[in-house]
Amino acid sequence: MKRVFLFISNLLLTFFLIATLSFWKEALPQRLFPGVAVLSGQADYTTLKQELDSLARKHNSLIARTIWEVDGDGKSRTLYEAFGDGQLPDWMPPASQESIHKSDLLNNYNIISGSLTSQELATHLKELGLEKANAFENDRVSFVLALFTQPNQLTSMLIFLLTFLALIVIGQIQSLSQSGIRLISGEQLSHLFFRSLARDGLDILLFGLPALLIASVLLISLGYPYEVQTFLGILFILYNSLLFLLSLLIAILFTISLKKVHLLSIIKGKLPIKSILRILYFGQVLAILLVIVGFGRMSTYYHILEKNEAGQATWEQRSNVVTLQTGRSSQMKNLDELQTNADKWFDFIQHAIDNENAFLIKHNLVEQALKQATSNHNETENNPYGVEGKNILYVTPNYFKKEGIKLTSETFQKINTLKDGQILAILPEELQKNEKDIKSILQQELTNRLYSSKSNQKIKIEIFSNLASTMFAILTSILLFTSLNLLYFEAFRKTIFLKKIAGYYFFELHSRYITSQIIALFLGSGLAFIISKNIWITLILFFSFSSLAVLLLKICDKKESKTYVSIIKGG
Structure with a gap:
């Protein structure tokens, strides 16, 4: 389950980034390349062209001036004029001579390649008469951080981190007995710590990298420049670094627990199950809250x-x-x-x-x-x-x-x-x-x-942003339901087995667990209704999530029943 989550969450985040970039496709040069924003001043175009051509050749660089023009349908389009040797990338359409001569010199000048710096370019433009020329750098990390620190995306990220936290904890619980046996056999505690950390790190790489590769292929097939791959790389590093830090934190906490808890309890797999369940329930409340508010908006x-x-x-x-x-x-x-x-x-x-x-x-x-x-x-x-x-x-x-x-x-x-x-x-x-x-x-x-x-455009960005966050929350909610079920059966397998033998039906067996899930969903739905004021969306999604919770529990219960039958038959 953890590996599935790593692949899906990385894929979703990279797809969201690609879709978001589509809204700023024409402004990508300002995000990818350093340059200068000219806000005021006057200059002779012929002199400007000669000087910028000379400056670009001197530094073996290529400079592009942005030109905005309106077509016959009243729609604006972005074109570019090149200075220096070399050609503009295919995705930066060159302006015609007519557009160049009609255009305003007060625009952005980007350094596409070469050793020329934005400060040197700004100084040169000021000397030519464009006195208010502000240099800027292409801080790609800040751009990615700005995208994912918006309220909707930040909440989705929090839900992802909570889900991963829960999956790590479940994995640690499932390996407790084995860890206890290793300790009894003389293995050092530090070896267990690094073994756990290495396993999680390897999973992050093996199942995160394929998602990155798929997103990269999609990006190229959609006609985006190769330089945009850096945005995907930055997102991959930032997100998976957070996951690895969480893994490190849990590994430290479990190592401390192994030092303090009696070996017999460790072998039996005893740990504070209720605390872990609370984390998962909290994540479920956040997930349904985000889904209802997102659909309402x-x-x-x-x-x-x-x-x-x-x-x-x-x-x-x-x-x-x-x-x-x-x-x-x-x-x-x-x-x-x-x-x-x-x-x-x-x-x-x-x-x-x-x-x-x-x-x-x-x-x-x-x-x-x-x-x-x-x-x-x-x-x-x-x-x-x-x-x-x-x-x-x-x-x-x-x-x-x-x-x-x-x-x-x-x-x-x-x-x-x-x-x-x-x-x-x-x-x-x-x-x-x-x-x-x-x-x-x-x-x-x-x-x-x-x-x-x-x-x-602004409305479309908001719609997509809410849609992406809502989809994140729905998929994360399914993962949380599955994680809860895994933890539930791991903790109470013996009790459930005995009740099944005694003839308990499905709802008799799991009534307390189902009630706990519905309470968490009701709490999240109530908070969402206070925010959205949309009673119909709240009710529909509350009952949908409740039905989904019961359905996933039923599927998990059937799988467990097969295990019980195998045990009874001596398999």
């Missing part, structure tokens, strides 16, 4: 994502609708320049709206999903009319006419007489009784802050 995220994508599909059918976005150079200016640009944009848009050539629209479905899934229920009750997390559509007055939306003549009159700084909140019937409170809070919050647009 996924249902919320998926509902919002469907709405968002349906809206995007509708807008994409209209060729005259665009998304307004700004690049880095438009934001990295002094206050006077920013104000001048803002005034120009305002005049341009205002002219288009006044001449009925345009209207503006914005929604906050993404903010709503993230807020709704992560906010505290009491927090929502205290501020029922807050803007954040509510499904609000922001439009300019001419939107209703352009879209043919029917409103009362009184409402149209109010819309047409709006002055600068005024807003009109059009509420559904169920909220009209709270009109005064909602308008007051809307005006206050809209005055204090601006909204920035979000993409579906």
